[in-house]
Amino acid sequence: MRLRIAPSPTGILHLGNLYSVLANVLFSHKYNSKLILRIEDTDIQRNKINAIENIYEDLNKIRVNIDESSKNPGLYGPYKQTERIHIYKFYIKKLLKMGGCFFCKCSFKRVNILKKINLLLGDPPTYDGKCLNRNYLTGKIRLKVPKTGICVGDYKINWSNVDMQVLWANSKPTYHFANVIDDQLMKISHVLRGRDWLTSFPKHILINSFLGFNMPKYYHIPLICNKTESKLSKRLDNMGIDSFLSLGIISEAILRYLISLIVCVDVSNISEASSYFNINKLKQQNIHINGKKLILINKMCLHEVVHDVNNVIKSLIREGCFNNVMELCVKKSLILHDTYKLLCFVFWDYKSIKMIFMSNIEYLLLNLLLIEYKKLIIWSKISIQNIHKKITNYLGLKTRTFCTILTPIIGNRHSISLYDVYLIIGQKVVITRISLILEKIYNKLHQHI
């Protein structure tokens, strides 16, 4: 069996595309089929620079393995439609000879007005067949659709409601023609694509039957729709993989979320998902992205990917504390960026300490603390807490106000708890940091005198 994914290089691969890509991946994994990547780039005006490269990169990011593509050609290339024009030319001539299409000389304007009127009347926008029997020898080439009868198959529709689709214009094929020819010549056995292609399906059936092709088995799978459920997910469904990564949602989570959506069970990898995969049991309704769920899966995945970040941090923290630090940070993280934020105490940089609120009071208080910390023999949570209690009670300070004053020592207020940080970085480092902060406040205060 052979399946294909056929993106156009016209933009980013968003969640909707990926859903359909992953349905193909699960099918091919389950039935040990070959997965082909075909680039449908005939709409040259809409093609974006670097988009083909981005498609490869994005698929790579979610670890989709492709068996055949331009980069790894098999027997049925080329895999880019713009390199196959000669093939389509041969088949459009054949289709003309078989009586499956005809030349049309109608202007774009005429057809456009016609379709608009159809819509106003509540009818499907279709071409009226004006040139059908004119036997023109030049012009656009349109598919010959029966005027009466019903298209049978998975999708029942009156032929009169099916448009006489343009198959060839400006010396090149349109999507519908190239797509059918390619699936045939690339020996694609199963096509899993979005339900948005369902209305075009009758046209594809016609082209296949005019040319005497063995049709692949088509499955029209649900689409991911625009309704979202949580604030963070506001535009998630239209976003590309890079946008997710930049939000701190890791590729592992995107993959896991989408395959779980396909098989309707929470699964952790492709091979587990493929064991649940049943093409006939895919949801029929369109799917809405649940941002909260995606983020929860992300939270779970973070536990498994922290080792990537670990090497950097290991160089900054004492080896013995390392696991403890990561555990504390990951526990409080929803997205990867949270982990970085929480780790700010590791990447402490006294140059970036905000001095806006630093006044004489803070200076004196930190001096007092420095003396007390230096005196401590046992550096433990209880002994540090006792010092803090003593000072806040004596000065009548609220714990919250007091902790704000200590924030510069741990980096920023997004860190893990103060005492955890203190124990991780140790007495010596805390004392050094306070000394540096004091020096900075001192310089600031004296600048203004």
Ligand SMILES: [Zn+2]
């Ligand atoms: Zn016409």
